[in-house]
Amino acid sequence: MTRVAFITHGRPGQVGDGVERLMGVARDAGVELIVGPDEAARHGLEPHGDPFDAELVVVLGGDGTMLRALRTFLGTRIPVIGVNFGRVGFLSSMQPDELEVGLVRAFRGELEVVRLPTIELENGDAAHIAVNDVVVTSGELGRMVELEWAVGGEDLGSIPCDGIICSTPSGSTAYNLSNGGPVLMWGIDAMATTFVAPHSLHARPLVVPRGKDVVVWNRTPDVPVVVLVDGHRVGEAPPGGRVTVRLGDAHTLLATLPDATFVSRYRAGFST
CATH class of the missing domain: 2.60.200.30 (Probable inorganic polyphosphate/atp-NAD kinase; domain 2)
Structure with missing residues (x-):
């Protein structure tokens, strides 16, 4: 990955220092982090680039934020991967404490993309x-x-x-x-x-x-x-x-880490 955009929870406080951590991972990986106007206003950043030029979108939020991102990029070829800063987070590939390790893998291309109707x-x-x-x-x-x-x-x-x-x-x-x-x-x-x-x-x-x-x-x-x-x-x-x-x-494109399978998410989210 060389260009990555991000979308966050509607309440900035919900993601804590998630944006700063994402910026750090992108910087260390040599990835250009695109900042759209909405996210710039939400987090006090300078807008940078066009999110629709990204190769991947990182979501910091819950399933509602994932849904918003999937809808936003519907019809493009840009997949969406999530870090769960919400409650259930069934659509997310990783938890907040896994952000650095998980995103490094994602930026290296260790992804599977699921087409969802x-x-x-x-x-x-x-x-x-x-x-x-x-x-x-x-x-x-x-x-x-x-x-x-x-x-x-x-x-x-x-x-x-x-x-x-x-x-x-x-x-x-x-x-x-x-x-x-x-x-x-x-x-x-x-x-x-x-x-x-x-x-x-x-x-x-x-x-x-x-x-x-x-x-x-x-x-x-x-x-x-x-x-x-x-x-x-x-x-x-x-x-x-x-x-x-x-x-x-039309299909949405959900990106996942290879080990964040549907069954593993189902087991963690609904079987206990």
């Missing part, structure tokens, strides 16, 4: 891309909604529930997991669909392959549903409205 959303005339998940949920707190759904053009009936989650493999360990959905190992080209608090004994999570659209209709007569992309509200579907999701053509 995205989800395309259509809601009326609006279109969005999700890195983690698309959530269709009740627009009124405490009100159940009736969602009809179909996969690949085949109807699967209506489910009274609080909502439905459609998640990528990278998003399957987030809101999807907390609602009892399946964890999708990286490398699986599919999305998980999981209902939130279904009032039914027959609503089960479903793993949907590429090429199958998931269509959700709001069949609640008097309650709109809210559509969220990666946790951000992007629109509504009124009674009778519909939302369509499918695996997208």
